[in-house]
Amino acid sequence: MSGGSKKGGGSKSGSRTTGSAPGTSRELTVKVKTAKRRKLSSTLWLQRQLNDPYVHEAKRQGYRSRAAFKLIQLDERFHILKPGLRIVDLGAAPGGWTQVAVQKVGGKKGSIVVGMDILEWDPVPGAITMQGDFLADDAPDRLKEALGGPADVVLSDMAAPTTGHPSTDHLRIIGLVEVALHFALEILTPGGTFVAKVFQGGTEKTLLDQLKKNFTTVRHAKPPASRQGSAETYVVAMGFRGSVE
Incomplete structure (x- = not known):
């Protein structure tokens, strides 16, 4: 996280x-x-x-972290966030992405933003903020209950603590992406979008195959706000087909 x-x-x-x-x-x-x-x-x-x-x-x-600009830049490129959408933000603390999501989708009937992080974090006005380990058994149900229906977008900026060993770190973050994707496939509405942090080099083939099977468009992108020396990049999967295989 x-x-x-x-x-x-x-x-x-x-x-x-x-x-x-x-x-x-x-x-x-x-x-x-x-x-x-x-x-x-x-x-x-x-x-x-x-x-x-x-x-x-x-x-x-007034953003809580520089990471807010990563989501802003991804949205400028892929047009992920629109008024009235229902958003889940995983790995949300300290709340920069949640702030951006509220600004982009709030103010229209039906819109809702729910964020969760394992860390304690201050509430974001206009969003439902939750503390909890997304890997816990009850986390998906807590999020679904808070959302009160299907999601249009699932965002995951979760990151496991780094070990300094690239292969190990890659496997850890891919594991988080896989769990986040499984949740997204359960809660996304047809046409929905899944955005997740991965390491450079992209996703594992099995994960990429699953994304391509369930979404019409899958792209990798490194927003300018990602530091040059950082290995992080993002996978953006759009057009959820509405079936889990």
């Missing part, structure tokens, strides 16, 4: 250069000194956060 946030303190050096951020004119590049009790990895993470234009823009627009 979604990982926790990282925090770190420490002083900043005076070495700065200019750079640009989405929707803003200029931002500064900040170098962070390694604090006595902070690991180098934490220092690099903090430096990356301070210099990430999407982090700054998320704060400016």
Whole structure:
């Protein structure tokens, strides 16, 4: 599921250069000194956060995470979210995707957004927010009850904790996608859409075959907001055929 946030303190050096951020004119590049009790990895993470234009823009627009822009960019390309739709957001914390979903589909009769994450997270206005392990036996029923009917879109930004071993990490995230897809096949309305995070290299053949069997269109996409060094990409399956095989 979604990982926790990282925090770190420490002083900043005076070495700065200019750079640009989405929707803003200029931002500064900040170098962070390694604090006595902070690991180098934490220092690099903090430096990356301070210099990430999407982090700054998320704060400016009131999104809870930079990940909101990943869904915005996927939606701009594939037109996933429309007023009146019923959305399930898996791995939702801290709520950036849920916020975007509410903005895109809310305000019209029949629309509903339900989000779930294993982590505790603050409610998102206009959405039903739930804490729980999606892998728990009762999770699908809880989501179905909250939704009160079929879903038009199932979103999954779930990610298992990384081990640093690419093959293991790939298998872990594919396992989450498979569980999310099984749920999507149970709850999606015909014509519905399934979006899930995977690693670069795409999906396993068996999973890809299942997606192609149950959806008319299957695409892989890496939105610009995904960090360059990240192995994540997304599978977008559209046009649910309405039958499970």
